[in-house]
Amino acid sequence: MFDDISPRYDFLNHLLSFGVDYYWRRRLVNALPADLSRPVLDVAAGTGDVGIAIKKRHPNVVVVGLDYAFRMTCLCQTKVRSRGLEDFFVLQGDGEALPFPDHRFSALTIAFGFRNIGHYSRALAEFHRVLVPGGKLLILEFAEPTSKTLGALYRFYFKRILPRIGALFSRSDAYRYLPESVEHFPPRAELTALMRTAGFNEVSIENLTFGTVTLATGVKKRT
Template identity: 60%
Template sequence: MTEFIHSGDEKKKFVRQMFEDISPRYDFLNHFLSFGIDLYWRYRLVKQLKLAKGQTVLDVAAGTGDVGFAILKRYDVSVIGLDYAYNMTLLAREKALRRKVQNIAFVQGDGEALPFADDSFDAITISYGFRNIGHYEIALAEFRRVLKPGGRLAILEFSQPRSKLFGRLYRFYFKQILPRIAGLISQSEAYRYLPESVEEFPDRKTLLTMLAAAGFANAAFRDLTFGVTSIFSGIKSSR
């Protein structure tokens, strides 16, 4: 990991500042650098939630709000988007106003210390945010606490492609090309952190073990786009 990050607390501080700083260019770079496929990945996350009318969803690490907007396109539910970076929540609020989206609110907060009562939400989503969390176990315990029993956690995150050839091509793009293009447009440090953080992220099996240990039943994953990205999910068990 970037050489000056030695602990979960340092990672938290660095990540928060990074997203405060890159927020104005975040949406553009997201769609540009992924060739727009990120929209499809979020769509797949939302599709597998299978929400019922009137339910409440917490989108942790909501960023500029795209998961929440995609949820409301598909389901008649309410969404709270929470993000650590205040500037991201401001942009998300502006987007909601511009698009006249209702039933959504954005709050600034820490995924490791959620400002909500126990058993509040029917589902929790976190898209490309879990990798950025300073302390995974603390966050998973918080997600479980605020989920209703039987509620679903769904994590969308980058993985390592399974195919050797595709994996090589992908890593070349991710490590050599992407940081250079992004560096021209935004802070290059942030886009150096991106491939490093994906490489350091626990592999599929480890993440499933972490979910089970945190009290999530039926922990499972589904790969998308040759395993570039995966959706991990689990149900809050009653223990």
């Protein structure tokens, strides 16, 4: 599905979020740890917008973008080349079975990708394994808004409007899948518990844009 929607992915992202997706990714980058002496791994990198935002703020940091969908990795690679970004590596792979040795990354980001992961605990165990002790995990994801009124409006937009606009430009089932997958995503307390169980400390969840998106962060214990 992600391979099929990749050509229109960026365009629809910016259109359907009214451009607010840039702001969400900026907030993710702002929350990166101060020490980025080891590379940053961006899982479910898609077309690479998170990695590009990281390189804009921290030009010397090594970024590795990993995604399951081959066409997404090709588009990501094209964007990296056209921007002349160095030390930005792109590869195809599975977030649940990361092709890296232990303790390799200063930070691991995953934006709008965790919801698509088949086994949350398995992925979190992998994220924990590849981070250095003291390394930070940052999960940016859609959520149910905290306000009831806004929640109703949000559900109307997500379920009735967004899939129709998506269908005009891309695979219609992909944009029906989006609200469904958000509905099935673990609520804030459950996500916090999953992250703690995987070995993360200092777990916190920040609501962005009235809670329509959350930024969950946690730090791997320093042993």
